[in-house]
Amino acid sequence: MGAKTEMRYGSLSRFFQAITGLLIIFFLGVHLFVAHINFGHPVAFFNSVLLQLRDPWWFAFFLIFVYVITYHGINGLKNLIDDTSISVRAKRRIGIILYIIYFITIIYGTILTILVVQIPVPS
Amino acid sequence: MVEANKEIKEGIWSWVKFLRKGIGYFAFALHRLTGIVILFYLYLHYTVLSNLLRGQASYNAIVRSITYGPYDSFLVLDFLLALVIFYHGANGVRLALNEFGIGLNHNKALFYTFEIIAMILLGIFDYYALQFVGVGF
Numbered sequence: 001m002g003a004k005t006e007m008r009y010g011s012l013s014r015f016f017q018a019i020t021g022l023l024i025i026f027f028l029g030v031h032l033f034v035a036h037i038n039f040g041h042p043v044a045f046f047n048s049v050l051l052q053l054r055d056p057w058w059f060a061f062f063l064i065f066v067y068v069i070t071y072h073g074i075n076g077l078k079n080l081i082d083d084t085s086i087s088v089r090a091k092r093r094i095g096i097i098l099y100i101i102y103f104i105t106i107i108y109g110t111i112l113t114i115l116v117v118q119i120p121v122p123s
Numbered sequence: 124m125v126e127a128n129k130e131i132k133e134g135i136w137s138w139v140k141f142l143r144k145g146i147g148y149f150a151f152a153l154h155r156l157t158g159i160v161i162l163f164y165l166y167l168h169y170t171v172l173s174n175l176l177r178g179q180a181s182y183n184a185i186v187r188s189i190t191y192g193p194y195d196s197f198l199v200l201d202f203l204l205a206l207v208i209f210y211h212g213a214n215g216v217r218l219a220l221n222e223f224g225i226g227l228n229h230n231k232a233l234f235y236t237f238e239i240i241a242m243i244l245l246g247i248f249d250y251y252a253l254q255f256v257g258v259g260f
Contacts, residue, residue: 018219025212037251045186046179073162080155109169116175 013075020072027065050121059117066109074102150214150234157211164204198253205245205252213241 034052052058078098082091171189174182191197217233220226226233 014222018222021215021219025216028208028212032248037248046175046182049175069165073158073165076158077162080158105166105169112173112176119175122179 013079017072017075017079020068020075023068024072027061027068030061031065047121050116050119053113053117054121059113063110063113066113067106070102070105070109074098074105146231146234154211154214154218157207160204160207161211201252202249205249209241209245209248210238213237 053062078095081094081098084091086094171185174185189197190201192200214234214237217226217230217237220233221230
């Protein structure tokens with residue numbers, strides 16, 4: 001029963017990894033085009049970032065992007081650690097730490113985005 | 124079985140020993156190594172974006188310095204990062220399709236197909252991205 005639950009959980013984790021991976025192809029494609037090609041500079045400068053984030057659609061786009069790509073990265077690292085030869089107990093502990101890091105990152109990302117939107121755009 | 128036990132003993136060092144293990148193992152090992160590089164870069168990217176709170180002059184100065192770097196050396200790192208991302212993305216699409224039961228019997232062909240498409244897209248991306256940093260062809 002335990003093994004079955006673990007296997008089902010493992011499959012779900014891999015399924016989410018695949019789904020988020022496919023979503024990142026879309027998000028990263030748009031991000032690379034907008035930030036590295038369309039603006040005429042490889043990295044968006046202060047004003048362009050502020051102006052873009054004021055649009056609620058872009059605001060939502062970047063927040064979801066942060067949630068998805070961070071999950072994919074952290075979950076990927078967790079999968080990678082699960083494949084190593086360290087003890088199950090250590091794997092479980094590292095897994096918990098990684099998910100805490102994930103939640104701290106997305107909370108920080110959300111607060112940062114909200115604070116950046118409130119900065120007045122310099123003329 | 125003996126080989127599998129040997130790999131467990133070797134741990135992650137077995138990833139870099141992909142010679143003579145075939146293209147499948149090469150794809151697996153490189154996918155993981157590129158994943159670690161991208162995750163490291165992701166947090167570096169968040170750190171740079173945090174500097175938006177320090178104001179226009181500060182943020183723009185940081186962006187300028189990290190875009191070009193000493194003797195434009197960071198452009199080379201950008202190029203390598205793009206290579207890593209496009210490789211990981213292409214192989215990731217193959218793995219995602221596998222997860223949904225697609226292409227399980229054609230892994231090698233799918234690997235080459237997706238990687239060739241990704242490298243063509245990488246060439247197009249690098250061409251346009253480099254135009255805007257003054258390294259025109």
